[in-house]
Amino acid sequence: xxxxxxxxxxxxxxxxxxxxxxxxxxxDINTKTLTLxxxxxxxxxxxxxxxxxxxxxxxxxxxxxxxxxxxxxxxLPTVFISKFLFSxxxxxxxxxxxxxxxxxxxxxxxxxxxxxxxxSVIYTTLIxxxxxxxxxILGVYLYSRGSFSxxxxxxxxxxxxxxxxxxxxxxxxxxxxxLGIQIKEFFKMGAYAGIVLQLxxxxxxxxxxxxxxxxxxxxxxxxSQKFIIIPIVTALILSATPLPAFVQGVLFMEMMVPMxxxxxxxxxxxxxxxxxxxxxxxxxxxxxIPMLFLLSxxxxxxxxx
Numbered sequence: 001x002x003x004x005x006x007x008x009x010x011x012x013x014x015x016x017x018x019x020x021x022x023x024x025x026x027x028d029i030n031t032k033t034l035t036l037x038x039x040x041x042x043x044x045x046x047x048x049x050x051x052x053x054x055x056x057x058x059x060x061x062x063x064x065x066x067x068x069x070x071x072x073x074x075x076l077p078t079v080f081i082s083k084f085l086f087s088x089x090x091x092x093x094x095x096x097x098x099x100x101x102x103x104x105x106x107x108x109x110x111x112x113x114x115x116x117x118x119x120s121v122i123y124t125t126l127i128x129x130x131x132x133x134x135x136x137i138l139g140v141y142l143y144s145r146g147s148f149s150x151x152x153x154x155x156x157x158x159x160x161x162x163x164x165x166x167x168x169x170x171x172x173x174x175x176x177x178x179l180g181i182q183i184k185e186f187f188k189m190g191a192y193a194g195i196v197l198q199l200x201x202x203x204x205x206x207x208x209x210x211x212x213x214x215x216x217x218x219x220x221x222x223x224s225q226k227f228i229i230i231p232i233v234t235a236l237i238l239s240a241t242p243l244p245a246f247v248q249g250v251l252f253m254e255m256m257v258p259m260x261x262x263x264x265x266x267x268x269x270x271x272x273x274x275x276x277x278x279x280x281x282x283x284x285x286x287x288x289i290p291m292l293f294l295l296s297x298x299x300x301x302x303x304x305x
Contacts, residue, residue, distance in 0.1 A: 014199035015202050018201060018204045023207050034200070042190060042191075043194050043265075045189075047129065050128065060126055064129065064130035066238075070237055082096045089147075091273075093146035094218065094272065095218060097143065098281075099226040100138070103260040105128045108257045115296060115299055127250070129166070135266070136160045143266040143267055198265075202282075205274060205278035206278055218276070226258070230255055234255045246304070248303055253295065256288075259285075
């Protein structure tokens with residue numbers, strides 16, 4: 001577990017670099033430009049590279065489908081409840097989706113290796129890919145609704161290039177289209193750049209946040225949803241599935257990872273209180289560190305026994 005914490009801390013050093021750059025250079029660092037570069041140019045590389053690393057088989061699709069099913073089962077009542085909890089449409093949008101956009105890649109994949117071994121990689125990779133569709137379809141729509149009409153929000157989904165890039169990548173994988181070493185390295189370089197830029201971008205937003213300005217109801221609601229409601233409901237749903245305990249454990253872990261940096265991309269892109277979203281991501285990451293020990297105990301008792 002100590003090695004896992006150290007690995008995560010090293011990954012998040014890029015956040016520190018982003019924070020330092022924004023603090024030193026102030027307005028010379030344009031967060032909107034970084035967001036556009038990430039969403040429209042580098043994030044498609046992350047998805048295409050992810051699909052090129054593992055050959056998909058029919059039995060593998062069950063895991064991401066279960067993951068998406070859990071997300072939808074929880075998301076629909078959350079959207080309904082948000083209408084009664086918040087009058088501000090932007091607060092409703094943040095509460096509705098932020099907790100479901102988890103850091104299934106930067107934290108989920110290395111954490112899976114630490115808790116379950118390398119046998120978990122195929123599952124965490126597929127869950128991360130499924131999360132891409134959650135982010136860039138449901139996430140784009142709900143964050144857009146904080147500032148845009150239904151029609152414009154739907155159009156925003158079409159404009160995001162990561163969805164068609166993902167579809168192309170899936171087809172290339174399914175039909176086993178060969179990619180040369182140079183092409184794979186090209187995608188890998190773009191993917192690593194995309195991951196680093198995501199973390200760097202979080203740091204730039206952290207520089208200007210004011211935790212005290214975060215509405216207490218939104219904080220309590222989002223954290224309760226992320227670390228109490230979602231894990232409990234996930235465990236109940238998984239217990240009713242025929243999935244092996246090992247796979248259930250991987251899914252349970254991925255549903256508990258802290259909020260993803262991708263939330264900032266969308267909140268910034270659609271003017272949906274990016275500073276507030278950044279505060280929630282930062283706090284969820286802090287809360288998750290001590291919860292790692294609880295998560296490890298739950299997995300050892302219920303999923304690796």
